[in-house]
Amino acid sequence: MAEAAYTVASDSETSREEKSSCTFPETTIGIDIGTSQCRVAIWNGSQVEILKNSRNQKMMSSYVTFKDGTPSGELSNQLSADHDMLSGAAIFNMKRLIGRVDTDPVVHSSKSLPFLVQTLDIGVRPFIAALVGNFWRSTTPEEVLAIFLVELREMAEIQLKRPIKNVVLTLPVSFSRFQLTRIERACAMAGLHILKLMPEPTAVALLYTLYAKQSGFQSTDRNVLIFNMGAGYCDVAVSVTAEEAPRGISEIIALTGSAIGGEDLLQNMMRHLLPNAENLLTSHGVDEIKSKGLLRVATQNAIHSLSSQNSVQIDVDLGNGMKICKVVDREEFEEVNRAVFDECASLIIQCLHDAKVKPEDLNDVVLVGGCSYIPKIKNLVMNVCKKEELYEGMNPLEAAVSGAALQGYVASGVHDPFESVDVLSIQVTPLSVGIRADGNNFVPIIPRNTTIPAQREMLFTTSHDNQAEALVIVYEGDGEKLEENHLLGYFKIEGLPPAPKGVPQVRVMMDIDASNVLRVLAAVLMPGSHVPINPVLDVRMPTVDDGHGWCAEALHRAYGATQDLVSVKRI
Amino acid sequence: MPSYGLTIPGADSRLYVTTISTARPAPDPKPSSLPVFSSRATRFGSIKAKAATVNDAAAAEEERKELSFYELLGIPESGSITEIKQAYKQLARKYHPDVSPPGRVEEYTEKFIRVQEAYETLSDSRRRAMYDQDMARGLHLAFSARRYQYDEGMEGKGDWKNRWQSQLSELKRRSSYKDDRQNMSWGARMRRQREGLSDEV
Structure with missing residues (x-):
């Protein structure tokens, strides 16, 4: 039996297949790791319970302070977060940095943070460090996140009085599969076991479905748009909520997302308040760190104030003779951030378009996330969706974590005798996956917004006569250009028999299973044969590691176009 | 550019090939479009069973069950x-x-x-x-179901689709007078499937 498929395993620590094959009747917590704030919740059988830290707070700042070489996550209040931020010892915004290489614009915009983010712009992981005493102590977003998750786990264990292992995490729509592996790694480091990773707005959609079910479905299908904007990311989902008695269904139709959020509003505003801020923002002397920490806190407070009042007085001494004394009104804030707001609107338009749903067909519009309090955001969501009012039934800051807790309860297989929470979330792929072909182009094989599990196959052929090898380079994303997409991995098909170009059939199949694991299979057939010439390659993606940014370039330098593939139907 | 291997399914159940271009050698007319990955079964290695099925009758039987x-x-x-x-x-x-x-x-x-x-x-x-x-x-089974997904995600990317469709309908027009029998043989269906593939090349 020569045709046995072989598997090239990726470097992910834990096999999600193993995870899904066994059921855990244990408690599963939901975690919403926000860019700036974080929440943990469980479903207690009848409702969501948001867990509190030792200071009786439901909302924890997502940051870790490094002291004397021993980092500790601080599930603390905003005041001490502000203080640690001024010293350069605290690392935060992990969610913006995780799984990104140093050519990524999001990493570049993080250089103005009080801790150190250095880039070499060659496609490796950025250098990130916290100031401890007089030393820059290097770390990674995974490490910081793991430390933070350990704190969260301990907090949950103390409160629930039992060991906690299983989690459902909510994540941004725009996260690549490579970024998901970094999240998995952080969870593994923290001793947590991921039952499911959910795009944030889909967790909100699931919660909406439960509420609709509990209040009795008014119509068979309800179209609902979820807009979720936090400090780091903005996500949109269109979901159809329906009842298939006794089960409530949330069927995701379309997802869009982008790495824009409150952090961008904050940075734009800081630059606006201090026109020559660039020097200050990019230097990391002790005084500069303090100055920009002060600027950051003052700006953040001003933005918060502008959500409830029309203008705000900013009065802050940044030291070194720099003072800001200025009145800022809402209009000014909106003008400074026009590009961000425009992008928010275009994400909604895109999502409605992808879902083939007109604004008039929307039954409800749900606005959640930290930025949902900003009047401009509220207005633009209502405008684009042509709604006079928004759905009022949920807490904007707790919706995502509640959905995660609910999914955790459902996924952990706890038997629910009354079927009160019998809900199902049908998910789609947030990004297209495909390969490089037809020259330097991205050819999607599973397009975005395909319902998962999914399986698609496409036919390719060689680009040169007597081509003996072909490179299958797998990308994820929706960028027009190949470079705009995320490289997930690559492998080579060897031993192509001599033949004119265009003759060998290279079949590439992509498979996303119930646990969202992506596998890429490649087989070569010569015309007239139905037996692949070599064993079929079966590769679990992603296979790349942290240095992957330069892989694509290095591959190109080494091989040029000699091992290219051409998609068959496009010619 | 269809350059080789366009096969016209004939009434004859044995293999019959027409190439519309002589630029390339006529391919071996044996069917090549059995599902190579045979859905999720790959995981369990039953690809072996499917890929190695050279027995026409058995394969046809399997197809009919779909x-x-x-x-x-x-x-x-x-x-x-x-x-x-x-x-x-x-x-x-x-x-x-x-x-x-x-x-x-x-x-x-x-x-x-x-x-x-x-x-x-x-x-x-x-x-x-x-x-x-x-x-x-009676061709729907011979065509892989995925056949109909090929345009997915391609909308608005040129007129290949129209061209491809008109090619397809032309082929069907040409072949319909020959294969209007309700039950084609497996071989004929396989050739029909091959035709689908080669007109994309």
Whole structure:
């Protein structure tokens, strides 16, 4: 039996297949790791319970302070977060940095943070460090996140009085599969076991479905748009909520997302308040760190104030003779951030378009996330969706974590005798996956917004006569250009028999299973044969590691176009 | 650019090949379009069984067991788009792996994907028309279901689709007078499938 498929395993620590094959009747917590704030919740059988830290707070700042070489996550209040931020010892915004290489614009915009983010712009992981005493102590977003998750786990264990292992995490729509592996790694480091990773707005959609079910479905299908904007990311989902008695269904139709959020509003505003801020923002002397920490806190407070009042007085001494004394009104804030707001609107338009749903067909519009309090955001969501009012039934800051807790309860297989929470979330792929072909182009094989599990196959052929090898380079994303997409991995098909170009059939199949694991299979057939010439390659993606940014370039330098593939139907 | 291997299925059940171009050698007319990956079964190595099936009768038997998209969704061929949608929704919810009984995730996943294919084909009027045409000639089983997904994500990317479609209908026109029998042989169907592939090359 020569045709046995072989598997090239990726470097992910834990096999999600193993995870899904066994059921855990244990408690599963939901975690919403926000860019700036974080929440943990469980479903207690009848409702969501948001867990509190030792200071009786439901909302924890997502940051870790490094002291004397021993980092500790601080599930603390905003005041001490502000203080640690001024010293350069605290690392935060992990969610913006995780799984990104140093050519990524999001990493570049993080250089103005009080801790150190250095880039070499060659496609490796950025250098990130916290100031401890007089030393820059290097770390990674995974490490910081793991430390933070350990704190969260301990907090949950103390409160629930039992060991906690299983989690459902909510994540941004725009996260690549490579970024998901970094999240998995952080969870593994923290001793947590991921039952499911959910795009944030889909967790909100699931919660909406439960509420609709509990209040009795008014119509068979309800179209609902979820807009979720936090400090780091903005996500949109269109979901159809329906009842298939006794089960409530949330069927995701379309997802869009982008790495824009409150952090961008904050940075734009800081630059606006201090026109020559660039020097200050990019230097990391002790005084500069303090100055920009002060600027950051003052700006953040001003933005918060502008959500409830029309203008705000900013009065802050940044030291070194720099003072800001200025009145800022809402209009000014909106003008400074026009590009961000425009992008928010275009994400909604895109999502409605992808879902083939007109604004008039929307039954409800749900606005959640930290930025949902900003009047401009509220207005633009209502405008684009042509709604006079928004759905009022949920807490904007707790919706995502509640959905995660609910999914955790459902996924952990706890038997629910009354079927009160019998809900199902049908998910789609947030990004297209495909390969490089037809020259330097991205050819999607599973397009975005395909319902998962999914399986698609496409036919390719060689680009040169007597081509003996072909490179299958797998990308994820929706960028027009190949470079705009995320490289997930690559492998080579060897031993192509001599033949004119265009003759060998290279079949590439992509498979996303119930646990969202992506596998890429490649087989070569010569015309007239139905037996692949070599064993079929079966590769679990992603296979790349942290240095992957330069892989694509290095591959190109080494091989040029000699091992290219051409998609068959496009010619 | 169709440059080789366009095969015209004949009434004869033995293999009959026409190449419309002599630029390339005529391919070996043996069928090459058996599902290489044979759905999710790959994981369990049953690709071996399928790929190695050289026994025409056995393969044909296997093909016949496959339900048409209409049968799969449990609706009549005259079913309206509303019925298709309704049926799909019910089945997708029934076979979603998240609600599968313990130990049957694989089976449910496979069913879910099949239902998805059926829905995506039948809910798109253009693709449904193509599928109906093929079904009328008994070709729908020979064509891999994925055949109808090839345009996915390609909308607005040039007119290849129109060209491809007109090529296809031309081929069908040319072949229809020969294969208007309801039950084509497996060999003929395989050639028909090959034709589908080669006209894309």
